[in-house]
Amino acid sequence: MPVRPVFLLAATACAFVAGCGSLDSASNRIAGMITPYKVEVVQGNFVSREQVEALKPGISRQQVREVLGTPLVTSLFHADRWDYVFTLKRQGVEPQQRKLTVFFKGDALDRFEGDTMPSEAEFVAALDKRKAGKVPPLEATPEQLKRYETDKPAAAATPPAAVPAPANYPPLEPPAR
Numbered sequence: 001m002p003v004r005p006v007f008l009l010a011a012t013a014c015a016f017v018a019g020c021g022s023l024d025s026a027s028n029r030i031a032g033m034i035t036p037y038k039v040e041v042v043q044g045n046f047v048s049r050e051q052v053e054a055l056k057p058g059i060s061r062q063q064v065r066e067v068l069g070t071p072l073v074t075s076l077f078h079a080d081r082w083d084y085v086f087t088l089k090r091q092g093v094e095p096q097q098r099k100l101t102v103f104f105k106g107d108a109l110d111r112f113e114g115d116t117m118p119s120e121a122e123f124v125a126a127l128d129k130r131k132a133g134k135v136p137p138l139e140a141t142p143e144q145l146k147r148y149e150t151d152k153p154a155a156a157a158t159p160p161a162a163v164p165a166p167a168n169y170p171p172l173e174p175p176a177r
Contacts, residue, residue, distance in 0.1 A: 040127065044072050044086040047100050049119045052112070055102070059109050064102055071102070080104040088126070
């Protein structure tokens with residue numbers, strides 16, 4: 001008597017389902033050894049020790065913004081206070097949070113207070129222990145600046161040509177039929 005395809009399909013399905021119990025325990029052991037990669041999350045405004053050292057009482061709000069960047073938190077109710085908050089979340093390490101609060105009197109910086117900030121080199125080293133090395137310079141050398149100064153006057157010497165306005169404009173609506 002020939003074996004029917006439906007019977008063969010049903011027997012194969014039953015064998016597969018019976019084997020799932022043993023595969024399940026093996027997959028759990030494998031999953032315990034393999035951990036997924038979790039991305040390091042950096043949120044907020046990173047403020048370095050060098051930036052905090054550049055703050056001096058009496059400088060304007062614009063100068064503070066140029067040194068520290070746009071504040072993460074500003075309030076309509078506390079217009080003379082800016083908060084810079086920075087959080088770093090990494091796999092296997094407790095989240096690190098640092099805060100810096102800047103206070104103004106009018107348009108001038110009055111005082112600032114907050115956590116001890118890491119230097120730029122310390123921050124780079126904390127991000128990736130494998131690649132911790134020399135931090136590249138973040139300032140241009142005088143030779144690099146001279147290279148760009150020669151390009152500026154040449155571009156400013158020739159004013160852009162004025163484009164004449166059109167004599168008539170196309171109609172806004174299609175002509176009536």
